[in-house]
Amino acid sequence: MSSIRLTEFSHGGGCGCKIAPAVLSDILARSPLGVMPKELLVGNASADDAAVYQLNESQAIVATTDFFTPIVDDPTDFGRIAATNAISDVYAMGATPIMALAIVGMPLDKLPVEVIGQILEGGASVCAEAGIPVAGGHSIDVLEPIYGLVALGVVDPARLLRNDRARVGDVLVLGKRLGVGVLSAALKKGQLSSQGYAQMIASTTQLNTPGPRLAMIDGVNAVTDVTGFGLAGHLLEMCRGAGLRAEVGFDTLPLIDEAVHFARQGVATGASNRNWNGYGASVELDPSIAPWQQTLLTDPQTSGGLLVSCAPQAVDAVLACFHDAGFDGACVIGEMAQGEARVSVR
Template identity: 45%
Template sequence: MKYRLTQYAHGGGCACKIPPGELEAVVAGLIDTTRPDDLVIGLDDGDDAAVVRIEGGQAVVATADFFTPVVDDPYDWGRIAAANALSDVYAVGGRPLVAVNLLGWPRDTLPMDLVREVLRGGLDVAREARCHVAGGHSVDDPEPKYGMAVTGLADPDRLLRLDAGRPGMPLCLTKPLGVGVLNTRHKATGEVFPQAVETMTTLNAAASRAALERGHGCATDVTGFGLLGHLYKMARASGVTAVVDASAVDYLDGARAAVRDGYVSGGTQRNLAWVTPHTEFGEVSEEDRLLLADAQTSGGLLVAGEVPGAPIVGELVGRETSTLIVRR
C-alpha cells in the first residue's frame, strides 16, 4: 500500500508555522533586555539561530526545526526536513557539527517502515553536510512530524545576522521561490514536482560560505514567512527600507500556474496580510504579491551583498515611508 504522507497532516512544511504576528506577540515579553555579553544572537530580532560566544575565539550555534510532511515520499521528506534545519546554521554563518532527530509519529496509523525512510533521508543529507547525527527524541503523535535540533560552530566576529543591513547594499536570493504553492498543489492533487524537491534538498552551505568570503554580514534564510516576511524582519532590524524588484526574482517552473489555479496555502495568505501594512506595492499584481509572500520550505539565503550566481532582487535604502517597497 502506498501512503500519501501529506494527507495525514493539516498543513505541510514551513507553511504550518504559527503566523509571524501571533508569534511575535507571544515572545515579546520573553526577550531579556539585560542579555549577557556572551549571547551574541538571541531573541531580539528573530534571527535564524542562537549564537553564544565561547572560549578560544569561537561561538556555538544552536537551532531546532521540524514540521509536518511537505511531500508524500518519506525519504524525500526526511531529506527536506534535514536541509531545512541545517539551513538555520548556515543562515548565521555557522558550520553544523552535530544534530539530533525530532520525530512525532502516529504509530497506530502509519507503518514504522516509513519512519526508517524518513530518518534515512535526514541522515543522508546530514552526511552531505558533514554533520553527525547522534540519536534524538520521538513521541507518539496524531500527526507525523520530523526535523532536527542542530549544533554548530561559527566565528563570533564573522556572522550573518538580521541587524547588519545598511543603505546601498544589494539584495541577492540564492534559490528560486515557489516551493510553497507547488507543495500545496502536490498535497491537493498528488502531482510530483521534482524541481521543488531538488531545491528544497539543496544545502545552503555554499551560499553561506560565499557570503562570508565576500565579507558580508547580513543575511537570513527564506522559509515559512516568505521572501517579504523575512525581508521585513531584516529591514526592521537594520533600520532601513528594502526595495524589491519583483521582475528580478526567479520562480520555479509551474509556480505561477499553481497560484492562478488557486493552490495558495493559508500560511502564504497570512504572510501577505502581515507585511501589507508595511509595504508599498504600487501596481504589483496579486499574483506577484502571493508569490513574494509564498511560505517556503528549505528556501535559499537572502543576502545583503552580492553572491556569485545569485540574482540581485533589490536593495536596501535609507528609511522611507514604508519598510518594504515592491516594484516591477
Template identity: 55%
Template structure:
C-alpha cells in the same frame, strides 16, 4: 489489504507553511523576556534570527537551532531529506558550519507503519551525511500528526557571525534560490504536480545552503538569513526592521520555480500565504495594479528556501557569480537597502 495513507493526508498543513503566522509569533515573543544579560550570548531572541550564537573563550562560537514540521510530500525519504536540509540551513544562515544533529520525531502511532517512519529517518540521515555531520541522538513522541526535524549544533568564529539585522544602506540584496515552494506544495497536496515539477521541487528543497559560511568569510557581506515560512516579504521585512532601513524589492528580478506562475494562477495558494499578508502587508508598499497572484508569490511560504544576502553594491556582481558557480543557478540580485522607514517597497 489495508490502504497506506498519504503522508500529506495525515497533516493539516505542511513544511514551513505550518509555522505560526508572523502576527501570532510576534505577540507571543513580545511577552517573553529578552535572553539576557549574558555577555557571551551574541545572538538571542531579540532579532528574529535563524539561530542562537554563544561565544566560547577562544573566540569560537557555538550556533544552536531547531526546526521541524509536518509533511509536504508523500514520499517518506523525501520528507526526511527536505526537513533535514531545512534545519541545517539555520546554521549556514548564521555563517557557521554544522557539527551534529539530534532528531525530533512525532508520529501518530497506529496510523503510520514503522517502516515508513524508518524511511523518514533514513532520508534525514542521508542529508546530514551529505553535510558531513552525524545524527547523534534525538527524541520521539506519539503525536496526532507526523512531525520530523532536527536540532543542529554548529560553530564559527566570532568575526564570521552574520545576523539578519546588519544590512547597510546601499547594500545590494541577493536571493540564492528560486521562489514558489509553497505553491508547488499546494499542488502536491492535490496531486496536481507532474513528475518534472516534482523533480524541480525536490532539487531546490534538498539543496544545502552550504554557501553560507563562505559568504560569511567575505567582509562585503553584511547580513544573512534564510527564506522560509514567512516568504520573501516576511523575511525581507526582518532585514528591514533589524537594520532600520527600507528594502526596495524588484518583483521582476525575483527567481521563480518553472511552473510557479502557472500554478498560482490556477489557484494553488497556501493558507500560510494569506496569513503572511494579513500579518505584515501593512508594512509593504505595492505598485499600482499589482496583481493578486504576484502578491501570493511574494508571501508564498518557502520550505528549505534560499539565503537572503545583503552586500556592498560594488561587490555584488562578483559575489553573485561566486554563488552561481557554487551550484545555486537560480541566484539573482533582487533589490537594495535604502535609507528610510523599516518597510518594503516593491517595484517592477
C-alpha cells in the same frame, strides 16, 4: 505502504505550518527574556535564524531547531527536506555544521515502522551530505507526523552573519527560486506534474552550503534564509533589524516556472494569506502587482534560499559563491535604502 499519503495526516505542511507572524510576535512579546549572559551574541531580540553563544575569541556555538509536518507524501523525501531546512539556519549564520539531534513525533497507530524508518533515513542522508552525524534525539507518539532537527554549528564571532546588519546602498541577492509553497499546494490538490515535483525536491533538498563562504567575503553585511514567512516577511525582518527600507523589482525575482503557472490560477497555501495579514501593512506593492504576484511574495518557502545584503563591490563575489555551488537561480533582486522599515515592490 505505497497507499500511505503522509500529507493526509497533517493540517499544514513544511514551513507553511509555522505560527503566523503577527501571532508569533505577540507570543514572544509576552515571553520573559530570562538570563541573558554577555556570551549570548544572538538571541530572540533580532528574530535571527539561530542562537549564538561565544566560547572564546575565535569560536562560537550556533544552535537552532526546526521541525514540521509533511510537505510531501514520500517518507524519504520528507526526511530529506526537513533536515535540509533545519541545517539551513546554521549556514545562514555563516557557520559550519558539526552535528544534529533528531526531533521525531509520529502517530504510531497509523504509520508502519518501515515508513518512519524511511523518514529518519532521509534525514540522516542529508546530514551525511553536510558531513555531520545525527548524534541523538527525542521521539514521541503524536497525532500528526513531525520530523526535524536540532542543528549545531561553529563560527568565528568575527565572521558571524546576522540578519540585522544591512546598510544603506546594499544590494540584495537571493540564492534560490521562489514558489515551493505553491507547488506544495498543487501537490496536495493532485495537480503537480512529475517535473514540478522534481523541481520542488531539488530546491528543498539543496543545502545552503554557500553560507560559510559568504561569511568570508568582505562587504557581506547581513544574511537570512527565506522560509515560512515568505520573501516579503523575511526581508521585512531584515529591514526592521537595520532600520532601513528594501526596494525590490518583482521582474528580477527568480521563480519556479510551474509555481508561476499555478499561482496565476489562484493556487496558494493558507499560510500565504496568513503571512500577508500579519505583515502586509508594512509592504508597499506597486499598483501593477497582480494578486498572483503577491502570492509568490508571501509564499512560505520550505528550505528556501539565502537572502544576502551586501555592498555593491561584493556582488560579483557573492553571485560567484552561489553559482559555484550549483545555485543557478541566484540573482540580484533589489537594494536597501534609507527610510522607514518597509518592503517596497515595484
